[in-house]
Amino acid sequence: MSGSPMSGTPRSGAPTSGTRPDPGDSPPLTVAVTGAGGSGAVTAGLILLEAVAAAGLFGLLRRSAGPQIRGGESAALLRFGPAPVHCAGDRCDLLAALDWANHERFAEEIPLDADSLVLTDPAAGTPPAVVAAGDAALREIGFADSARERAGGRPNMVAVGAAGALAGLPLDALLDGAARTLAGKGEAVVAAARACIRAGFDLADPAERLRKPASAPAEIPQRWHINGNEAAGLGALRAGVRFVAAYPITPASEMLEWLAPRLERLGGTLLQAEDELASVNMIIGSAFGGVPALTATSGPGLSLMLEGIGLAVASETPIVVVDVMRGGPSTGIPTKSEQSDLNAALYGLHGDAPHLVLAALDIGDCAHTVAWATRLAWQLQTAAIVLSDQSLGQSRMVGEPAPVAEEPLAALQHPTAAGDAPFRRYAVTADGISPMSVPGEPGLAYTADGLEHDPTGAPSSRAADHADQLDKRRHKLLAHDYGPHWAEITEPADPDAVALTLLTFGACRGAVLEAAARLRAGGHAVRTVALRLLAPLRRRALMHALGDTRVLVVEQSHGAQLFHYLHAEQALPAHARSLARAGPLPLRPGEIVDAAAALIDAHRGGP
């Protein structure tokens, strides 16, 4: 796990920077492949990512597509290098355009500059003004002509060969990537693809290579080839989730599609519900029956589930809701990322309804965070909302595996024997956690209730019962020892010299880490804090981590939701500043470096 700590490093512990190869030595390269629907841009990206894995490198493949169901233009954006890649870069090094259909829709996502190289096929039209008038160098390569010379040849495969060669990927790795990606399509398709890749590789001018050809190391450590939705599903399975009910929604559906057959293999069940109102109540039913259960959705579905989540809180039924966030409000921008459901996750429930809110910090961490959330939900008998987002859920990485959690799902505090009748399911205890039975246990029947209730579960509107149960449901969350997982903290070489802390949550952690590395390389002592546990907020630990440094709160929302939440919790110094920007474009490390540098300059000499 060196270089990519999955759990928080204590402030006094060894700094984690320095164990990671400095991106300045061999910065990651960004290669984009774009094309109209059916042109195979995404397949090209998948092959390039497999080639990255075969070459022993790390990679991140983002996809950009419009709202069309089929046949629209799409882009595959691959960033790769010798160190783990956790975010989009500031610019694009190499663009292979299979055609120029609706390219203007991607232009903002594929920033080109004077150092960029653009491969264009004269047979597929001329570059649009936004590209032709820019500084990027244009090179014509006949993808389509070359493909036509080979039986079953496809232009996108020629582009894979040419782009791979220019990006310094070994030919063997590219051929291996094609074989892996296209294995299900038959030998003829693989053979044709490999012939085209060879041809494309030869068409690229060696003098224009952006990287020297890498040679794969003799031994490659085990890597994960996974997207965030799959990783979240894997985390759920690892933690013992065996029932999932859900309603399809972009960008969460892939998690459900991944889980359906795999739950079956483990003896579990996935049920497609009629709507999100049903799915959240179905998982409450399963958990009431003692079977760990999860649902996954996105913002609109989360809104529909909020009443049910409140029921889980009041009835103390453990559930896990994964929200793969997208642009909002309302239907918003369903295919693009944003972190703007934070307020809904924190504050959406009516009444005083303390619950868990967690955020996955990167693709692999989706597995860790969902598994941790499941364990916490069962330990604390409450609802856990896990925030992922489109940029994690639908992006695919070749990276380090998330560690398997050491502790299994906690056993319920079963009452040892039928004691005094009736069973006191909601007994007020020292730690706030009451014994819980499940159907099938004689003498321990009770009625779980969303109505306020007394310790036996009988409905009660007495002031004392309300106060006791509210106190108990809050206390059990606040009194729990969450250990080091609440945040990931990285330190500069000299932690005592820190002038600025970059504070973030969820998927923005990747861009923040890269910004911090650049700032440190520029001589700035910068700390990073990425929150994994947002509620209950570990306020004292956070304030301790921030110390007396300047603070920049980095997040992807228009309303600076994290910044306001932390202020409301009195967890930030008054001089803290906010860098908050809405989607759909990813937050880029350069933006964070600029904002941080401006803050450091403005306050040179101490906060």
Add this chain to the structure above:
Amino acid sequence: MTAAHGRSTEQLKASIPSLRAKDYKSDVKPVWCPGCGHFGVLAALTKTLAYLELPPEQVAVVSGIGCSSRLPAYLAVHGFHGVHGRALPLATGLKAARPELTVIAAGGDGDGFSIGGNHFLHACRRNQDLTYIVMDNEVYGMTKGQASPTTQPDWCRSKLTPHGTGMRRFQPAAIALAAGASFIARGFAGDPNGLTRLLAAAIEHPGFAFVQVLSPCRTFRPEQQEWKQLVHACELGPAHDAARAAELIQRDDGLGLGLLFEQKIPVYAAGVAADAADTLTAAERLAAIEAEHCR
């Protein structure tokens, strides 16, 4: 997933003395008004559970919100009093996770046909092995007397709809049939013995069993006291094919009691049976899933 609770119903039956109806009642006093039809449903349900000799711990009764949805707390079985309209999803999740349990969903006409109407349609379609009891009194009682989906369009005694709803009545049995329910019955709260027979048949029916129970609201619909004289046995039933049942249900005046429709069709079972030849442990299966993503 049931290993921890895996004693068979037969084993459990053998280990406990026979229970009487009152043994299925809890000590919680109902909030219902004197003379409420729901008392009759509670009595019939406890008699049914005793008659079927179901061990209390193997039974779960779940509900939404409303007068009738208070039912679980009055029983000595496992219960869940959830949120308004969502009794069926709760029941579906519980039954999917714990198929060996007897799972009964219960509630009123507003809970089941208005706010929960979508779940009613899809629960009928799904044909999971559940029993759904709707205590229909054609009014929202808990919120003090508003029109429900089964209220007559010209009923104008609610301040909320002083001119009546002007909407045609929801037809529970016909809609259940159209949505694919495999067991449809109508009972009357004032006929506990007849209702007990229907509930027992519903619980024993393999599949989704819907029982509409005419359950008079003495407070907001005092005229329903006349039901005692107006209900009648549904002479033509039960039907076993849907076309015949549709005719039967449409010809009936809505006060005909009995089993209206029953059909044996495949019961919903989520997932597939494990491959007997596959001897992998759970940990090995999980490791194999994880290995799909390793390079």
